[in-house]
Amino acid sequence: MSELTTIGTSPAIVVRRKSQSRGFFATGFTRFLKDKISITAMVIFVLIALSAIFAPFISKTLIGYSYEELDLTNLLAPPGTPGHILGTDDLGRDNLVRLLYGGQVSLTVGFLVALISGIIGTFLGVIAGYYGKWIDDVVNGAYQIVANVPFLFLLIILSVFFKPNVITLALAFALLGWPGTTRQIRGSVLSLRSRDYVDAARVMGGSDARIMWVHLIPNLVSTVLVIAGFDVVGAILGESSLSFLGYGISVPIPSWGNMLSDSQSHFQDAPWLVYFPGIMIFITVLCVYLVADGLRDAFDPRLKNK
Amino acid sequence: MTRFIVRRLIQSVLLLWVVMTLSFILIQLAPGGPDAVYANSKNIGPAEIAAIRKARGLDDPLYAQYFRWMGQTLSLDFGLSYSYARRPVIDVIWAKAGPTFQLGLMSYLLALLGIPLGVYAAKHRGKFGDNFIRIFTVIFTAVPHWWLGLIIITVLASTIRWFPQGQGSDNPWDWFIHIIIPALLLATGGMVAFTRFVRSETIEVLSQDYVRTADAKGLTNREVQNRHVLRNSLLPVVTLMGAFLPLLLSGAALTETIFNWPGMGQLFITATNARDYSVILAILIIGTFLTIVGTFMADIAYGWVDPRIRYD
Numbered sequence: 368m369s370e371l372t373t374i375g376t377s378p379a380i381v382v383r384r385k386s387q388s389r390g391f392f393a394t395g396f397t398r399f400l401k402d403k404i405s406i407t408a409m410v411i412f413v414l415i416a417l418s419a420i421f422a423p424f425i426s427k428t429l430i431g432y433s434y435e436e437l438d439l440t441n442l443l444a445p446p447g448t449p450g451h452i453l454g455t456d457d458l459g460r461d462n463l464v465r466l467l468y469g470g471q472v473s474l475t476v477g478f479l480v481a482l483i484s485g486i487i488g489t490f491l492g493v494i495a496g497y498y499g500k501w502i503d504d505v506v507n508g509a510y511q512i513v514a515n516v517p518f519l520f521l522l523i524i525l526s527v528f529f530k531p532n533v534i535t536l537a538l539a540f541a542l543l544g545w546p547g548t549t550r551q552i553r554g555s556v557l558s559l560r561s562r563d564y565v566d567a568a569r570v571m572g573g574s575d576a577r578i579m580w581v582h583l584i585p586n587l588v589s590t591v592l593v594i595a596g597f598d599v600v601g602a603i604l605g606e607s608s609l610s611f612l613g614y615g616i617s618v619p620i621p622s623w624g625n626m627l628s629d630s631q632s633h634f635q636d637a638p639w640l641v642y643f644p645g646i647m648i649f650i651t652v653l654c655v656y657l658v659a660d661g662l663r664d665a666f667d668p669r670l671k672n673k
Numbered sequence: 674m675t676r677f678i679v680r681r682l683i684q685s686v687l688l689l690w691v692v693m694t695l696s697f698i699l700i701q702l703a704p705g706g707p708d709a710v711y712a713n714s715k716n717i718g719p720a721e722i723a724a725i726r727k728a729r730g731l732d733d734p735l736y737a738q739y740f741r742w743m744g745q746t747l748s749l750d751f752g753l754s755y756s757y758a759r760r761p762v763i764d765v766i767w768a769k770a771g772p773t774f775q776l777g778l779m780s781y782l783l784a785l786l787g788i789p790l791g792v793y794a795a796k797h798r799g800k801f802g803d804n805f806i807r808i809f810t811v812i813f814t815a816v817p818h819w820w821l822g823l824i825i826i827t828v829l830a831s832t833i834r835w836f837p838q839g840q841g842s843d844n845p846w847d848w849f850i851h852i853i854i855p856a857l858l859l860a861t862g863g864m865v866a867f868t869r870f871v872r873s874e875t876i877e878v879l880s881q882d883y884v885r886t887a888d889a890k891g892l893t894n895r896e897v898q899n900r901h902v903l904r905n906s907l908l909p910v911v912t913l914m915g916a917f918l919p920l921l922l923s924g925a926a927l928t929e930t931i932f933n934w935p936g937m938g939q940l941f942i943t944a945t946n947a948r949d950y951s952v953i954l955a956i957l958i959i960g961t962f963l964t965i966v967g968t969f970m971a972d973i974a975y976g977w978v979d980p981r982i983r984y985d
Contacts, residue, residue, distance in 0.1 A: 511688050512695075514916075515968060517960040519923035523945055524953055528703055604817055608927055611819065612942060627820060634827045641827050645820035653815035660811075 391666075395589060398665040405661025412654035415647075419470030426464040434460065434468045434621055446639050454639050456629060462640065465621040466647055472533060472610075472622035473603045473651065479537035480544060480602035481595040487541065488548025489591055493579055495549065496556025506553075510546040518543045519608065526614035536615060540602050548594050555590055559583055589666035596659025600652050607648050623648050677976050685969045692961050696954055697742055701735075703950060751955035754944075762955045766937060772840055773936030776929070777921050779856035784863030784917065788910060791871025792903065798876060806872075810865045818858045819927040825854060826931070838933045855932040859924045863917045870913050875906040908979045915971025919964045 610624025630640035751762035925938035
């Protein structure tokens with residue numbers, strides 16, 4: 368890319384321009400920002416996240432109820448009841464407030480899982496792909512174990528043995544969720560490690576650690592980011608299933624899953640208790656999925672429509 | 674090929690051994706220890722506990738317990754169920770295997786509909802049908818299938834005052850209307866996975882040189898599609914057919930609970946609610962065993978249909 372460009376015939380006017388190549392990430396994100404679907408999903412997701420983060424503030428000042436406050440004059444009030452826009456449950460707790468708090472659980476679990484399983488999965492995938500041989504076999508063995516156990520059954524057993532909170536629940540999901548990341552990272556590393564620049568680094572005396580840290584991992588960031596997005600999707604869906612069955616987050620703290628679990632006994636007289644938590648799960652997961660999908664297309668346009 | 678089968682067989686046995694060992698450790702870690710696993714009941718006194726400890730040999734050294742437990746598990750002796758009138762665990766599970774098998778098989782067949790959907794989407798890439806299928810797959814990825822079950826029950830109950838609960842009678846029509854909704858919902862995850870996978874495989878194959886060559890030679894479209902494209906694009910689907918099994922089992926726990934389907938998934942949840950540890954651990958081990966067998970068979974089938982796969 369030329370640094371200097373002359374405009375017109377006069378050599379006197381010289382415009383100094385920056386390099387036009389803006390780097391891999393800038394190009395990717397610009398492409399991402401141009402995709403209307405991804406951006407819409409991103410905006411909706413940010414709104415949901417903000418409403419979850421500020422749930423205490425919103426519920427106290429705007430709605431006037433806390434998540435465990437009982438309004439005994441309004442049991443099973445339908446949506447639209449004054450004071451309870453989205454109705455109340457069988458104990459008279461405000462549905463909207465509980466939905467906001469439920470978002471805290473889902474999003475915290477989702478992002479913790481993506482973070483932890485991203486770290487474990489990337490680490491194992493990089494060393495398995497880079498070193499191969501017995502390390503690869505060991506990682507593959509661990510992969511096989513986790514992939515062949517019906518994960519929901521194992522999670523329920525673990526949850527019965529060790530009462531989970533948000534952190535331990537996320538840890539359990541991550542410990543069962545890393546194999547997906549490892550598989551993809553390992554595949555990418557296999558193709559990256561035979562590149563010329565890796566050979567060059569090795570010829571110049573770069574250590575294995577340096578090659579992995581400086582030459583491999585930066586090239587994997589976009590892949591990891593995309594996988595992390597899909598991990599969030601899996602974790603939110605998994606947490607809600609587990610809580611729905613009664614083995615996730617324990618009851619006084621609302622989560623979308625345990626709200627649906629409570630709603631089951633009222634599906635005939637209060638169907639709105641069934642609708643709203645599920646709609647929240649659906650919208651949140653859909654947005655995260657679309658953002659991850661958009662990121663993948665943006666970073667690797669060859670994959671588009673594939 | 675024989676070498677490959679033997680190799681995979683050894684791997685599968687090793688895998689089963691590791692999972693069983695981990696289950697044994699899990700039993701030791703259970704709150705209250707193995708006593709609790711075999712005798713979880715509030716009404717049980719020290720005398721009964723002593724009797725159970727003696728019967729299951731829980732006073733022996735750990736390694737002796739481990740080997741005996743392995744032997745018992747391999748002969749399908751999972752002890753007695755506490756919540757099901759103290760019947761042998763394996764009998765309790767066996768009684769529920771039939772309904773789960775029916776539901777699982779039905780879902781599996783429905784999920785395979787994803788294959789023609791994927792082929793169709795690939796052939797009409799970027800057109801209306803493809804976009805429609807894509808929206809369908811995205812929606813069904815994001816929506817929890819068990820919540821859809823709740824919605825269907827809610828809507829059907831309030832409109833036509835009917836919701837599919839339980840297994841239905843022997844009358845084939847009655848059986849069908851009871852199984853179809855839970856089976857469809859259980860199938861969604863697999864159907865979406867098959868559709869996506871087949872679509873991208875088919876698109877990949879369509880851009881191969883040998884397809885262009887076949888086209889250039891003047892073969893009819895149908896011949897190219899059937900002999901050159903589908904044959905190659907559908908082969909890898911076999912591997913996915915094995916991977917769908919654990920998903921099916923986990924999904925069954927939710928679907929069977931919601932639709933009151935008397936199968937292993939529902940048994941797992943009721944046994945967990947009753948803290949009937951021996952039943953839930955037995956289901957975990959059996960479920961893992963079935964998955965390992967399924968994956969093994971899928972791998973063998975893949976090696977058999979695709980002679981290019983040379984494992985060594």
